[in-house]
Amino acid sequence: xxxxxxxxxxxxxxxxxxDEKKDxxxxxxxxxxxxxxDDTEKxxxxxxxxxxxxxxxxxxxxxxxxxxxxxxxxxxxxxxxPDGEKVIDADFEVKD
Numbered sequence: 819x820x821x822x823x824x825x826x827x828x829x830x831x832x833x834x835x836x837d838e839k840k841d842x843x844x845x846x847x848x849x850x851x852x853x854x855x856d857d858t859e860k861x862x863x864x865x866x867x868x869x870x871x872x873x874x875x876x877x878x879x880x881x882x883x884x885x886x887x888x889x890x891x892x893x894x895x896x897x898x899x900p901d902g903e904k905v906i907d908a909d910f911e912v913k914d
Contacts, residue, residue, distance in 0.1 A: 819865060820846055823872045830879045838874060845871045 823846060831839050845868040852864040 819868065820849060823868060826872065826875060826879070830875065833878045833882055834875050838871075842868070842871045842875060 823842065827834075827839065827842055834842075845864070849861070849864040849868050852861045855861070
């Protein structure tokens, strides 16, 4: 986990504020120190803190790498067919 977060921070750290980067780095150090002890509760707690901090960075990376979403079209939007003819996409039901 430490390696992955460090790698993400290295590659995408420019998308985070300085405070967020410092927070993530502090959480990495805390987990690294906790790993040296035999206290599993301390290790798990430090890992959770690092996960929370790294999720903020992951959200920012995801938001900045997503292309803009196209505007949704109305249900009866007109589109061009294969021969350039107008095609209307609509729901219908057959009545006897």
